[in-house]
Amino acid sequence: MFTKILIANRGEIACRVASTARRLGIRTVTVYSDADALSRHVQLCDEAVHIGGASPRESYLCADRILAAAQATGAQAIHPGYGFLSENEAFAQACVDAGIAFIGPPPSAIAAMGSKSAAKALMERAQVPLVPGYHGDHQDPAFLQAQADEIGYPVLIKASAGGGGKGMRLVQQSADFAAALASCQREAQASFGDAHVLIERYVTRPRHIEIQIFGDTHGHYVYLGERDCSVQRRHQKVLEEAPAPGMTPERRAQMGDAAIAAARSVGYVGAGTVEFICEQDGRFYFMEMNTRLQVEHPVTEAITGQDLVEWQLRVAAGEPLPLTQAQITFTGHAIEARICAENPAQQFLPATGTLQVLRTPICSTFAIAPVRIDSGVREGDAITPHYDSMIAKLIVHGEDRAAALSRLDTALSDLHITGLSHNVSFLRRVAATASFAQADLDTALIEREHSALFEAPSLPIAHAVAGALLRLQADAQNTTPHHAHRDPWSRTDHWRLHGDARRLVKLHIDGQTLAVMLDIQRDGTWQLSWDAVNVTVQPLSRTDHGGEQFEADVQGQRLRLSVYRHGNELDVFTSQGHARVQRIDPLRQSDEQAAGGRLTALMPGKVVAMLVSEGQQVKQGEALAVTEAMKMEHTLTAPHDGVVSAILCAVGDQLAEGVELLRLEATA
Structure with a gap:
């Protein structure tokens, strides 16, 4: 058995491999990128070697750096985990050539199964059942469409070198084939460095x-x-x-x-x-x-x-x-x-x-x-x-x-x-x-x-409102440092010497903005009201876990609620579900200003296709642009009918979250 292995991966799989190795008495070496310097897998392993920048192409896909790390630390074998270089026959062969065991199949087996097309041909010879389709090397778009038309719709376009659902498109009719093929090939090239695809009949209810x-x-x-x-x-x-x-x-x-x-x-x-x-x-x-x-x-x-x-x-x-x-x-x-x-x-x-x-x-x-x-x-x-x-x-x-x-x-x-x-x-x-x-x-x-x-909310609105107010009220009663002095003059919960306490709180939940009136009666019962809704809450106890857990009777139902707060954001959890609640501070400008016709990147990524031009009329739901982020393509669609008034990016641009891609003027 090995005495030291290198884990050429990150995240949960690196932690998983390290756990078994530790149980077997095997020392572990891991590698990490700039983004993972403080990650859990680095802390779990016995040794860690920095191999490059945050991008996988600068780190976890650099076979030479990983091999150098294994040689420098005396690792006898490399476990590739999954993803990254785990199914790369060149890396497996490089390990063999370097005298380091590859904890995986022989390079020849990886190569044989690495191409979906070649693998299916091999399986056909081995008499393993196959779905009808085209698995050849001819990749001309017109030829591939003809093959799909002959197979009959619906069909699946699949990246030949793919896996994990990437580079795969379901096509229901011939008119949609060309666009789906182009998108599939782009994603296949970006994910696997190989744009080859195969076509298969789509099995109904597979x-x-x-x-x-x-x-x-x-x-x-x-x-x-x-x-x-x-x-x-x-x-x-x-x-x-x-x-x-x-x-x-x-x-x-x-x-x-x-x-x-x-x-x-x-x-x-x-x-x-x-x-x-x-x-x-x-x-x-x-x-x-x-x-x-x-x-x-x-x-x-x-x-x-x-x-x-x-x-x-x-x-x-x-x-x-x-x-x-x-x-x-x-x-x-x-x-x-x-x-x-x-x-x-x-x-x-x-x-x-x-x-x-x-x-x-x-x-x-x-x-x-x-x-x-x-x-x-x-x-x-x-x-x-x-x-x-x-x-x-x-x-x-x-x-x-x-x-x-x-x-x-x-x-x-x-x-x-x-x-x-x-x-x-x-x-x-x-x-x-x-x-x-x-x-x-x-x-x-x-x-x-x-x-x-x-279409159904994760948590009843009444439970979400009750949980949010329980946390807000508890925090308001404990505003002095370390909760040292709970005198009434330090409280910010609308406490009164005579009469019931009333408090108006604005909350945003599941796309709704609610103006909630909280009435705290002398017997401790809460009456919550908003719009035409009235809810009775009886706070029961508060478990001291950082002031996060509460018990309450809400409309006759006893609940245990965990409520976590980060500024004006509150997350309410019960056994029935979870809701995210935003407290709207009346002294601050609303964060919900209308964006007008601005269409922005929802997360950092790259523009891989611009499907419209300035001055073009588009319909609601029509595809406007395609971005790539976290190894997936995301299509930006028109939120309403309109005219493209400005295009503010180009194919290949790297975008930060919130960057404007284009503007769409609504049409009557």
């Missing part, structure tokens, strides 16, 4: 099921069951679970045998995932093979009781697989939720900012645990535009799917994040939909359940 396989240098292969990854947004996974609901032992064996056939065909070694698109009737087709450990590997660990990173290390050191196929068993059900900094209401636009609050449920990092969290960040860390938007992975395990679902909801309700937009409330709503609860799964589940996922 399920995305993948098989975890392992191979060793002794010619042994096993599969460790399957994961259902059907719940996706923007072709990227949101919730993953194992085993796949409805999977029979017979079909599992068929898919497992097909996955091992794929691995054998390229002499695979190490951890790999063979992904299949499945029909509702159980028919399955090879989609791609990821030649690395997957983000969702913890659900497989949870049901098998195996540490897959330990397996990787042992196989890379030349040891045989720890178990035979007959020895692999499955226990219970596991679900993983990807906690991301993003705004689901704005087409899942990635978010940046500081994690002002990051409070997690009681959990463990052990492979089998009721609740487990894998994360590379801590409270106070920043999510930057340089890398992906993942904050953490929340994994739950139960005796069956129903138990796992219940545990997932409880764990998500106990996960409190403030300071930026995130998807925790959205994930709770997804898990609560009839489709997910009843395992009626396909990759369009989010679209099918749109009204339940996007």
Whole structure:
């Protein structure tokens, strides 16, 4: 076994690998960029080497610097994690040439599976089922459109060198093909340095099921069951679970045998995932093979009781697989939720900012645990535009799917994040939909359940208002330093010697501005009123956790509320959900001034396409420009009918958040 390894990655996966290495007594070296100098993975590892600037191209994608770091520190092997250089055959070969073990498959296997087109041709020869489509090298746009027309719509355009949902477009009709192809090729070139695409028939109501396989240098292969990854947004996974609901032992064996056939065909070694698109009737087709450990590997660990990173290390050191196929068993059900900094209401636009609050449920990092969290960040860390938007992975395990679902909801309700937009409330709503609860799964589940996922507030308005006022009132009663003297003259809560206290507070919640009148009666009961709404609140107690937790009876319902405050921003959490509340200070100019016809960048990024010209008439919803940020393309659309009066940027420009791209004058 190795005594020292280098982890050529960052974030939660670097922390994950370091955890197993520490348990096995293996010393770890990590690398870091300018942006990650104080990151969690740097602190967890025994040694850390600076390798360059914040951009991945200046750091985590610099193979020569990573190899130099491994040689300088005496690392015997390199674990690439996932993303970055994990599926780069040139880097794997450079490790071999330098006499450093690559904790992953041979370079030849990475090369064979690195091109979706070449991999499908290989699978066809290995008699693994394939979706009908075009996987060749002819990339002329007119030719590709002709192929799509012949296959029949809808079709998927997919980056040949792609993965992770990047460089993928669904096209419903021939008229939309050219624009979708151009966008797909741009994203493929930016993400993978290769604009080649393939065309496939789009399977109606497909399920995305993948098989975890392992191979060793002794010619042994096993599969460790399957994961259902059907719940996706923007072709990227949101919730993953194992085993796949409805999977029979017979079909599992068929898919497992097909996955091992794929691995054998390229002499695979190490951890790999063979992904299949499945029909509702159980028919399955090879989609791609990821030649690395997957983000969702913890659900497989949870049901098998195996540490897959330990397996990787042992196989890379030349040891045989720890178990035979007959020895692999499955226990219970596991679900993983990807906690991301993003705004689901704005087409899942990635978010940046500081994690002002990051409070997690009681959990463990052990492979089998009721609740487990894998994360590379801590409270106070920043999510930057340089890398992906993942904050953490929340994994739950139960005796069956129903138990796992219940545990997932409880764990998500106990996960409190403030300071930026995130998807925790959205994930709770997804898990609560009839489709997910009843395992009626396909990759369009989010679209099918749109009204339940996007139109309902996360928390009742009355609860959000009550929580915000409980915190504001408590803070107003404790304005002296360290709360040393709670005399009435130091209070700012409208306290009166005679009569009830009244206070008018303006709040902004879920797009609404409310003028809330708070009447505190002599018996301590609160009466809240705004518009035609009247709410009775009975404050019960305040738990001293930094003045953040309260208990109250709101309209006859007893609630425990956690309320975090940052200036005039308040985040209210209950077991039912979360709401962000803004207190409007009447002495300050409103931050909600109308932007008029200004269209601005929602986050730092680069302009990759300008789709209109000055003087052009556009309709509401029409695409105006395309920007790229956090490895994704984002299309700016017209908020109303109008005329483009000015274009203020050019293709290739780097934009800061809030920079104006163009102006649109409304037409009557």
